[in-house]
Amino acid sequence: GEDVEQSLFLSVREGDSSVINCTYTDSSSTYLYWYKQEPGAGLQLLTYIFSNMDMKQDQRLTVLLNKKDKHLSLRIADTQTGDSAIYFCAEAPGNQFYFGTGTSLTVIP
Amino acid sequence: DADVTQTPRNRITKTGKRIMLECSQTKGHDRMYWYRQDPGLGLRLIYYSFDVKDINKGEISDGYSVSRQAQAKFSLSLESAIPNQTALYFCATSDPGTSGRATGELFFGEGSRLTVL
Numbered sequence: 001g002e003d004v005e006q007s008l009f010l011s012v013r014e015g016d017s018s019v020i021n022c023t024y025t026d027s028s029s030t031y032l033y034w035y036k037q038e039p040g041a042g043l044q045l046l047t048y049i050f051s052n053m054d055m056k057q058d059q060r061l062t063v064l065l066n067k068k069d070k071h072l073s074l075r076i077a078d079t080q081t082g083d084s085a086i087y088f089c090a091e092a093p094g095n096q097f098y099f100g101t102g103t104s105l106t107v108i109p
Numbered sequence: 110d111a112d113v114t115q116t117p118r119n120r121i122t123k124t125g126k127r128i129m130l131e132c133s134q135t136k137g138h139d140r141m142y143w144y145r146q147d148p149g150l151g152l153r154l155i156y157y158s159f160d161v162k163d164i165n166k167g168e169i170s171d172g173y174s175v176s177r178q179a180q181a182k183f184s185l186s187l188e189s190a191i192p193n194q195t196a197l198y199f200c201a202t203s204d205p206g207t208s209g210r211a212t213g214e215l216f217f218g219e220g221s222r223l224t225v226l
Contacts, residue, residue: 004151008149030213031213033214035215040219041219041220042113042199042201042217042218042219042220043152043199043201043215043217044217045214045215088151092213097154097215098154099151099152100151101150101151
């Protein structure tokens with residue numbers, strides 16, 4: 001399968017910005033995705049970016065895509081305790097989705 | 110009610126037992142998937158199905174089988190469970206997209222936690 005890599009853990013203080021990074025291997029995905037998994041729940045789509053875009057902003061979320069380096073990042077501004085969750089990046093070349101290992105974000109009050 | 114429903118939500122079983130995890134969806138999607146989640150490994154695809162007559166192996170299909178009984182139902186079986194199949198299992202659906210909204214987003218159930226002793 002494809003390699004999608006993320007760091008496993010991130011801790012930030014409430015009110016600070018969080019940046020979650022992801023590297024992927026297949027550049028043929030039309031979209032790249034960020035999913036959020038809250039405790040005891042399934043994954044939900046948080047945001048996505050079309051592969052011909054460099055940046056997408058959606059309220060507190062900013063997605064940056066560097067296609068040359070195959071690097072995707074998710075920035076959460078003014079991080080809140082409700083943002084504590086596991087965040088997965090994913091690519092979908094062809095018919096399958098490939099997920100990263102997930103980054104567990106802990107927000108310290 | 111959830112759009113993607115998995116049963117059971119939790120199951121403890123013994124090595125060698127046959128286990129079935131069931132998934133039903135009300136989203137009307139043709140595509141259905143089974144993933145397993147392990148800490149530090151993310152989600153790995155077990156099987157997927159693009160319609161009732163289509164079944165495909167994912168990256169970790171050994172030890173598992175599936176049945177697509179209807180468009181809305183996709184079940185995962187472990188014929189003889191072993192401890193390293195202890196994991197959180199997710200069913201998901203997707204719509205490949207129609208004109209104007211082709212994101213291919215996956216919609217997940219809430220998961221089935223399986224423990225094999």
